[in-house]
Amino acid sequence: MKRLLEAAIENNREWTKKGNVATYIPELSKANKEHLGVAVYTIDNEEYYAGDCDVKFTMQSVSKVVALMLALLDNGKEYVFSKVDMEPTADTFNSISSLEKRNPNKPLNPMINSGAIVTSSMISGKDGSEAIERILKFTRKITNNPTIDINYDVYKSEKETGDRNRALAYFMKSTGIIEGSVEDALDVYFKQCSIEVTCKDIARIGAMLANDGVMPWSGERIIPRQIARIVKTIMVTCGMYDASGEFAVRIGIPGKSGVGGGILASVPGRMGIGVYGPSLDAKGNSIGGLKVLEELSRELDLSIF
Numbered sequence: 001m002k003r004l005l006e007a008a009i010e011n012n013r014e015w016t017k018k019g020n021v022a023t024y025i026p027e028l029s030k031a032n033k034e035h036l037g038v039a040v041y042t043i044d045n046e047e048y049y050a051g052d053c054d055v056k057f058t059m060q061s062v063s064k065v066v067a068l069m070l071a072l073l074d075n076g077k078e079y080v081f082s083k084v085d086m087e088p089t090a091d092t093f094n095s096i097s098s099l100e101k102r103n104p105n106k107p108l109n110p111m112i113n114s115g116a117i118v119t120s121s122m123i124s125g126k127d128g129s130e131a132i133e134r135i136l137k138f139t140r141k142i143t144n145n146p147t148i149d150i151n152y153d154v155y156k157s158e159k160e161t162g163d164r165n166r167a168l169a170y171f172m173k174s175t176g177i178i179e180g181s182v183e184d185a186l187d188v189y190f191k192q193c194s195i196e197v198t199c200k201d202i203a204r205i206g207a208m209l210a211n212d213g214v215m216p217w218s219g220e221r222i223i224p225r226q227i228a229r230i231v232k233t234i235m236v237t238c239g240m241y242d243a244s245g246e247f248a249v250r251i252g253i254p255g256k257s258g259v260g261g262g263i264l265a266s267v268p269g270r271m272g273i274g275v276y277g278p279s280l281d282a283k284g285n286s287i288g289g290l291k292v293l294e295e296l297s298r299e300l301d302l303s304i305f
Contacts (some may be wrong), residue, residue, distance in 0.1 A: 060258030121185035128184035206272020252303025
């Protein structure tokens with residue numbers, strides 16, 4: 001496995017030159033576009049990694065998986081999906097127009113920005129500070145890494161440039177989809193996106209999901225099997241934005257990307273995979289990371305289809 005991962009990195013590193021780092025959040029533009037790393041964590045508690053696997057990056061939209069798990073734990077699926085739909089989108093991840101196309105103005109799914117802001121608003125806590133502490137504590141637990149924290153430089157950058165997310169949130173407040181404080185929900189969302197991890201961390205999240213909610217390193221069940229299955233299904237249909245269909249055909253496993261360059265993938269009953277490559281394609285997905293996953297899927301016969 002180690003040799004396979006090293007080969008996948010070397011075979012696909014050239015792709016990093018064909019994309020671009022995210023610049024609409026200024027702090028993300030500082031990333032090295034040639035970085036490329038991968039980590040695998042199996043449900044048998046084995047770990048393998050290669051490339052730039054210890055480089056830290058912010059979760060960005062990968063955090064939407066964590067927020068959805070917590071929202072489902074706190075509220076149950078009936079309430080969560082009364083506020084956010086579970087359908088794929090052909091629009092961009094920060095689309096405003098998609099909110100008005102659907103009745104009753106629900107976001108299409110929890111993996112786009114509007115849907116994720118809603119799920120963040122559902123996480124229990126007396127205020128936004130308590131909610132983000134619960135997200136941090138949960139993230140540390142499911143990565144087996146107690147040192148994980150927020151990158152406050154990225155958080156500040158996100159907050160200062162987050163006007164489109166504010167527009168989405170206030171629109172949803174006007175239609176009753178967001179019930180509490182809009183500013184609290186936004187602050188939680190900006191902070192959860194700014195949680196800093198490595199490939200190894202998100203591979204462990206993928207392994208827990210692959211193991212139907214049981215953490216392989218401890219044997220502890222952290223989420224019910226049903227929630228793990230809901231999350232993996234939505235990752236398949238919606239996790240790669242408007243490239244989710246192509247990802248399902250080419251790679252064929254549950255995955256969730258983020259504009260920080262991370263992709264969290266989960267192979268049911270087998271392993272979690274974390275990749276990092278901040279050079280993005282036109283749809284906001286790691287261009288090198290996708291190629292690494294495609295090679296691993298082909299070599300290890302990972303597709304669930």
